[in-house]
Amino acid sequence: MSTTLRTGSPPTVEGEAVDLAALPVVPARHPWRWAAGLAALVLVAQFLHGLATNPGWDWPTFRAFLTTGVVLKAVGVTLQLTCYGTVLGFALGAVVAALRLSASPILQTIAWTYTWAFRSIPLIVQLVFWFNLSYLYKHLGIGLPFGPAFFSFDTNGILGATGAAVLGLALHQAAYAAEIIRAGVLSVDAGQTEAAAALGIPRLRQARRIILPQAMRAILPNAANEVISLFKGTSIVYVMAIGELFYQVQVIYGRTGRVVPLLMVATAWYILLTTLLSVLQYYVERHFARGSLRTPPPTPVQRLRALVRQGRPGRPALRIARTVR
The missing domain is CATH 1.10.3720.10 (MetI-like)
Structure with a gap:
């Protein structure tokens, strides 16, 4: 099967026009990226578990003297x-x-x-x-x-x-x-x-x-x-x-x-x-x-408000970027 591309005309496969919108879109897979992220999460979980369970940290004494x-x-x-x-x-x-x-x-x-x-x-x-x-x-x-x-x-x-x-x-x-x-x-x-x-x-x-x-x-x-x-x-x-x-x-x-x-x-x-x-x-x-910057990036508070508005049913998300005068 051969595909022919011509300037000014849609691509064809063996003389038949191809609808580009109907072609399946397959996202690129990054298995090593997911593996590295999973390994990082495991290390963070182990560190937090050690903070919570290791008696050497002595959290009661920490709470007693913190304030x-x-x-x-x-x-x-x-x-x-x-x-x-x-x-x-x-x-x-x-x-x-x-x-x-x-x-x-x-x-x-x-x-x-x-x-x-x-x-x-x-x-x-x-x-x-x-x-x-x-x-x-x-x-x-x-x-x-x-x-x-x-x-x-x-x-x-x-x-x-x-x-x-x-x-x-x-x-x-x-x-x-x-x-x-x-x-x-x-x-x-x-x-x-x-x-x-x-x-x-x-x-x-x-x-x-x-x-x-x-x-x-x-x-x-x-x-x-x-x-x-x-x-x-x-x-x-x-x-x-x-x-x-x-x-x-x-x-x-x-x-x-x-x-x-x-x-x-x-x-x-x-x-x-x-x-x-x-x-x-x-x-x-x-x-x-x-x-x-004519429109500075939204602040974390503005992003949070936008997420709340998007989560409410029947209410469209509002723009949070405002033009600086």
């Missing part, structure tokens, strides 16, 4: 350190990024040196250094360069453990935030600023209304990763005996001997708060994507 006052207070300290480190770090990082993008070679060199130094030194070393700053400088003051000081203060009395932790986290975060912001600004096409300058728009308004909204689409994913990394990195301040989450968990399991369930308490809180930060990241990225 105790000491742990909740430690979670608050962790969030406080994360908030201070993020705000101060990105504020200083924006200044360092502006220096890197300036036309002055001196400012560029200073900003590059700052980024190089704070990215090269481990965070734990920086924290211990700032914690022992009073050993090097008993007093700090403000006055004339190489001259008398008009105002001075004792470093041991002002820069305590929490202050040293915030300072170390902020300075460390600023080095990475500067590179993230600089990369986002460089991702904006140079023609945007050239067109704005040709129209006589002031440079400050160019940065605020033209460059920054477009750069945020490149800045946000990496910035969110840095915030989440900083949130988990606050556990390093346990070396300074600050009562954050990981330090308090260590104190409790050092007293009770229940290491695994107390570590799971810390893990559960880290996972919960990281998930909330990821959800916030999703909605912020969706907000700044309005300039590139």
Whole structure:
């Protein structure tokens, strides 16, 4: 049997026309894909079964300490350190990024040196250094360069453990935030600023209304990763005996001997708060994507509402994608 294809005419088999719509459609089979998916489900089921049945996890102890006052207070300290480190770090990082993008070679060199130094030194070393700053400088003051000081203060009395932790986290975060912001600004096409300058728009308004909204689409994913990394990195301040989450968990399991369930308490809180930060990241990225997508993809809540509407008898599914104005 032979099939003849001719331009402008339906295909024929031995002179007879063939109805393409009547041909059976056989979907492609992927047996190895199904086998890999089944194997993955078996592994997940085994892991969940071990979590539920292995007495070593000690879930009663986990439930007993998950929401105790000491742990909740430690979670608050962790969030406080994360908030201070993020705000101060990105504020200083924006200044360092502006220096890197300036036309002055001196400012560029200073900003590059700052980024190089704070990215090269481990965070734990920086924290211990700032914690022992009073050993090097008993007093700090403000006055004339190489001259008398008009105002001075004792470093041991002002820069305590929490202050040293915030300072170390902020300075460390600023080095990475500067590179993230600089990369986002460089991702904006140079023609945007050239067109704005040709129209006589002031440079400050160019940065605020033209460059920054477009750069945020490149800045946000990496910035969110840095915030989440900083949130988990606050556990390093346990070396300074600050009562954050990981330090308090260590104190409790050092007293009770229940290491695994107390570590799971810390893990559960880290996972919960990281998930909330990821959800916030999703909605912020969706907000700044309005300039590139006319109809942003539906949110999980909108998808759920659409499924509910489809499940109701006699009601057609409504469109959940709306045009952004």
